[in-house]
Amino acid sequence: MESKNTLSPFWAEKYKRESKKSWDKFYKRNETRFFRDRHWLDREFDIYFGLPDKRPLTLLEVGCGVGNLVYPLLEVQPNLKVYCCDFSPRAIEFVEKHEHFNESSVVPFVCDITEDRLDQWVPDGGVDTLTAIFVLSALPREKQQDAICNLSSVLSPKGHLVFRDYCDGDFAQEKFQQSSDPSLIDERTFVRQDGTISYFFVEDELNHWMESAGLRLISLDRVSRTVDNRKRNLSMDRTFLQGVWEKCR
Ligand SMILES: C[S@@+](CC[C@H](N)C(=O)[O-])C[C@H]1O[C@@H](n2cnc3c(N)ncnc32)[C@H](O)[C@@H]1O
Secondary structure, three states: OOOOOEOOHHHHHHHHHOHHHHHHHHHHHHOOOOOOOOOHHHHHHHHHOOOOOOOOOEEEEEOOOOOOOHHHHHHHOOOOEEEEEEOOHHHHHHHHHOOOOOOOOEEEEEOOOOOOOHHHOOOOOOEEEEEEEOOHHHOOHHHHHHHHHHHHHOEEEEEEEEEEEEEOOOHHHHHHHHOOOOOEEEOOEEEOOOOOEEEOEOHHHHHHHHHHOOEEEEEEEEEEEEEEEOOOOEEEEEEEEEEEEEEOO
16 A cells, blocks of 8 residues: 555665664653553463463563563562563563563663574473563564564473453554654554654454464454553543464474
8 A cells, every 4th residue: 555654665675674773762762651560461361371280381462662561560479480571672671671571581681682582581391471462563574484484483282372452443543644754664563753653453363373373272363452642631432452372393
């Protein structure tokens, strides 16, 4: 789709190339103030955070930011061993400086999931549950398949990948489409003013990438939430895709 706000190939490539720099600047500017703690995860996916035999469960949170998922989850599931990574060194510094950081339960590392093999950081037996929450949307479409294969490669047999992210048709996508600023890379990929990328997923394509990476679909739903933007005093009706896949080979 060509539209008046489509970026030239030069700028589109530049934003993709500089994504890591843009996210690191984001954390320099916002520090730990931007994202809210994600307390809903345990409520909605609780079965994926505890094992029946009570052995400590190994979790990997990719694109962990400053730990908005990691620390609230550890509060309710203290038995977890959490590996977490982000490609922004600044974000990882904030994870390490968190008041509840404890190196026996939290192992943060800097890693670009599109370039660095995850198996060099996580234990041999694999990861029981991997969370990818609003991180894959930060990748360009052409990097999704390889990145998802990288995630799948560290899951233990029958391990689970838990996903929530932006969905095609969401309010934010409409806003991008209506804006007169050049922000469009392709039909479902946009660049925010701060240079970070936002991809909007559709079910069939996402599931195809997951299945090609050796994952079997357990559930995939559109969920609607009213999200408040405190800074701009706005309430927005958002639509996300939320799913779980199981490692089958
Ligand atoms: C929208 S934030 C979500 C943070 C966290 N998952 C949460 O739910 O609060 C997206 C995060 O993904 C990270 N990220 C983006 N692309 C990445 C990549 N290729 N490898 C690792 N992390 C990445 C960004 O630095 C950012 O911290």
